Amino acid sequence: MALESERREYQFGRLTRESLADSPFQQFELWMQQALESDIKDPTAMCVATVGADGRPWQRMVLLKGFDEHGFVFYTNLGSRKAREIAANSQVSLHFPWVRLDRQVIVGGRAEPLPKTEVLSYFLKRPAESQLGAWASRQSAPISSRQILEAEFQRLKDKFSKGKVPLPDFWGGFRVVPDSIEFWQGGNRRLHDRFYYQLEDGEWGVERLAP
Numbered sequence: 001m002a003l004e005s006e007r008r009e010y011q012f013g014r015l016t017r018e019s020l021a022d023s024p025f026q027q028f029e030l031w032m033q034q035a036l037e038s039d040i041k042d043p044t045a046m047c048v049a050t051v052g053a054d055g056r057p058w059q060r061m062v063l064l065k066g067f068d069e070h071g072f073v074f075y076t077n078l079g080s081r082k083a084r085e086i087a088a089n090s091q092v093s094l095h096f097p098w099v100r101l102d103r104q105v106i107v108g109g110r111a112e113p114l115p116k117t118e119v120l121s122y123f124l125k126r127p128a129e130s131q132l133g134a135w136a137s138r139q140s141a142p143i144s145s146r147q148i149l150e151a152e153f154q155r156l157k158d159k160f161s162k163g164k165v166p167l168p169d170f171w172g173g174f175r176v177v178p179d180s181i182e183f184w185q186g187g188n189r190r191l192h193d194r195f196y197y198q199l200e201d202g203e204w205g206v207e208r209l210a211p
Contacts, residue, residue, distance in 0.1 A: 012102035015185035015193035017208060024181040024197040024204055025069045028105060040100050047095040050085035072107060075122060075173035077139035086111045086174060094176055102186030109178035123167045131165035132156050
């Protein structure tokens with residue numbers, strides 16, 4: 001399949017040093033709000049990249065469930081590949097692909113386990129079927145058929161039908177504490193605008209990068 005001719009111009013907007021917020025968290029909040037107000041599907045979706053013990057990176061999409069000046073929060077099965085790789089190497093990268101807005105944000109930092117109280121607070125807010133799904137799936141483990149997964153879901157639905165679904169002991173979350181954040185705005189003639197925030201001695205510095 002030849003794809004050399006698949007291209008377009010990026011003309012959504014520009015990003016200037018004068019328009020940037022001093023804090024990358026303020027800049028991210030602005031762009032996230034604009035993404036939420038756009039017609040992007042799943043604007044909170046982000047790619048989480050981890051590195052295995054063999055040095056090979058792996059990526060997957062998850063949903064951002066909160067952020068502030070302390071970091072970016074997501075939840076997962078603690079037996080999943082991502083959680084196991086984070087346990088061995090806490091350095092991760094997040095990527096927000098807001099293609100419709102000709103934008104992307106890349107976050108580099110350290111993933112820290114969330115306290116159980118925070119995990120429980122979020123889990124109790126999930127729809128009941130999402131809670132059951134967390135119980136039914138041993139994420140990243142081999143499974144022989146879809147029918148087995150469906151049957152386990154129904155078994156758990158029957159088991160917990162008369163009460164609240166408890167928090168699984170194998171389910172948790174992480175906060176990615178960033179030390180670098182890049183904001184990328186597509187530009188025409190491939191002259192994109194890129195600004196890179198880096199944390200040094202507790203202070204955020206920013207510089208423009210060549211596209």
